[in-house]
Amino acid sequence: MKLFVGNLPYKATEADLQAFFAEAGVQVDSVNILRDRFSGEARGFGFVEINDDGAANQAVQACNGRNLMGRALVVNEARPPEKRERSGGSGGGGGRQRDFGGSRNRW
Secondary structure, eight states, X not given: OEEEEESOOTTOOHHHHHHHHHHXXXXXXXXEEEEOTTTOOEEEEEEEEOSOHHHHHHHHHHHTTOEETTEEOEEEEOXXXXXXXXXXXXXXXXXXXXXXXXXXXXX
């Protein structure tokens, strides 16, 4: 089961998060803290995967609201990402009408 972990301290690392869950008695299979693609700084949330659903539910109960580096974490089951519509309609370049004919648009 994939768990969402929110309100992470920006200085927290994957190792910090793994240790946080280990202190609660839960072994995690993977940890991923999301980072800004340009600066590399943490975005304040991440995901933890736990293959055993019972252990994952235990992790939610044990870790949700618990402090890590002075911040109360939000831990719950991750929802699948929502499909986002691309801006500008159906690939028509923002929905603008384009006039490629006429004398002013000659190449």
